[in-house]
Amino acid sequence: MRHRKAAAAAAASVLMMFSACAAVMGGISSSITTQEFETGYSSVYAETIAFKGIENKEYESELNLSVESDVEAAVAEFDVMAQEAAELLPEGVKSTLRITQDVKRTDGGFISFIEEHYIYTGGAHGNTSWFPRNIDTLSAEPHALALSELFSDKGYRETINRLIDEEAAEDPEKYSELWAEPHITEENENNYYITDEDLVIFFPPYTLSYYAKGFIEFNIKLTEIEGMLRDEYKRIASAD
Numbered sequence: 751m752r753h754r755k756a757a758a759a760a761a762a763s764v765l766m767m768f769s770a771c772a773a774v775m776g777g778i779s780s781s782i783t784t785q786e787f788e789t790g791y792s793s794v795y796a797e798t799i800a801f802k803g804i805e806n807k808e809y810e811s812e813l814n815l816s817v818e819s820d821v822e823a824a825v826a827e828f829d830v831m832a833q834e835a836a837e838l839l840p841e842g843v844k845s846t847l848r849i850t851q852d853v854k855r856t857d858g859g860f861i862s863f864i865e866e867h868y869i870y871t872g873g874a875h876g877n878t879s880w881f882p883r884n885i886d887t888l889s890a891e892p893h894a895l896a897l898s899e900l901f902s903d904k905g906y907r908e909t910i911n912r913l914i915d916e917e918a919a920e921d922p923e924k925y926s927e928l929w930a931e932p933h934i935t936e937e938n939e940n941n942y943y944i945t946d947e948d949l950v951i952f953f954p955p956y957t958l959s960y961y962a963k964g965f966i967e968f969n970i971k972l973t974e975i976e977g978m979l980r981d982e983y984k985r986i987a988s989a990d
Contacts, residue, residue, distance in 0.1 A: 778803040778856040778887070780863075785825075791836035792829065792845045796821050799851040801861065809892040813885070817865070820881075821849055824867060835871040846870040854943045854950075858986045859888035862944040875961060880952065882943045886983070897939045903978040907934055910975070914951065914968045925966070928958045932968065944986060947972060 779802045786795045798821045804810035825847065832845035839845065848868040855862040862884045870876030883894045898906070911933045918925040918932060925932070934941075934951055941952050948969040955961045972987035979987065 778861065780851075780853055780856065782851055788844070789829075789832070791839075792832035792847065794825060794828070794847045796825055796847065796849040797851045799853070799863065799865075801856075804861075804887045804892075806887065806892055809887070813892075817851075820865070824849060828869060831869070831871050839872055843872075845872070846876065854945050857946070859886060860944065860986050861885045861887055864943055878955065878965075880941070880954065880965065882941065884942065884944055889982075897934070897942050900980060900983050901975075901978050902980045906975070906978050907939065909978060910934055910949075910951065910970060913970045913974060917968050917970075927960070927963070928966075930958055932958055932966065944972070949975065 781800050781802070783798045783800070784795065785798070788794070798818050800814040800817070801810060804813070828845070828847040832847075835845050846868070848866075850866045851863060852866065853861075853863045862882070865881040865883075867879045867881070868876050869879075885892055885894055900906075903909070914932050914934075918928075932951075932953060938953070938957075939951075941954070943950050943952070949972055951968045951970065953966045955964055958966050976984055976987035
């Protein structure tokens with residue numbers, strides 16, 4: 751990996767910029783550092799997020815290092831892809847990588863954020879992927895939570911799918927032209943994030959509809975599922 755990063759740095763043209771911005775939500779602060787550069791065959795913009803104010807300082811360091819490592823690995827992997835694609839792209843067209851960080855929630859002892867990767871290496875359009883992390887920072891052993899860990903009721907999937915169906919029925923125009931039922935399963939249920947008010951289930955482009963539809967999201971009020979949550983997570987539905 752060091753060799754790849756060195757190759758990318760050597761090929762980079764004049765623009766190499768680092769900047770940072772910070773935000774505070776719910777007692778936990780986050781700062782964004784951006785890296786932006788161009789090579790003869792690619793354009794890269796990558797944000798790395800770091801959190802401060804988590805009670806468990808060891809985990810805070812572990813989380814920040816994990817995000818940094820993931821972004822570095824994504825940039826290195828993209829550089830290899832971009833070099834391979836350079837021979838196939840029209841003259842003047844470069845491969846593109848854009849990584850952004852979107853914080854959805856940092857209160858009630860809960861962090862929820864999405865790292866978005868947009869990659870273009872040729873074709874009609876690029877591909878966008880979301881990598882969510884939902885973390886109970888007050889846990890004795892903080893970690894990225896699977897959706898199932900939030901619930902004490904084993905029938906949570908059935909309830910969430912019913913609420914998704916109800917939302918789709920209430921806005922048929924928004925949820926038109928779906929290829930399949932927008933239901934969570936064991937395979938896709940961890941495509942979620944949490945805001946101050948909602949549990950949001952999302953489906954990536956092409957899984958339910960054509961690319962132009964983008965990510966299809968369903969917002970489920972936390973108050974509607976509060977009774978199904980484990981006792982230690984009921985606070986996420988009632989936090990101010």
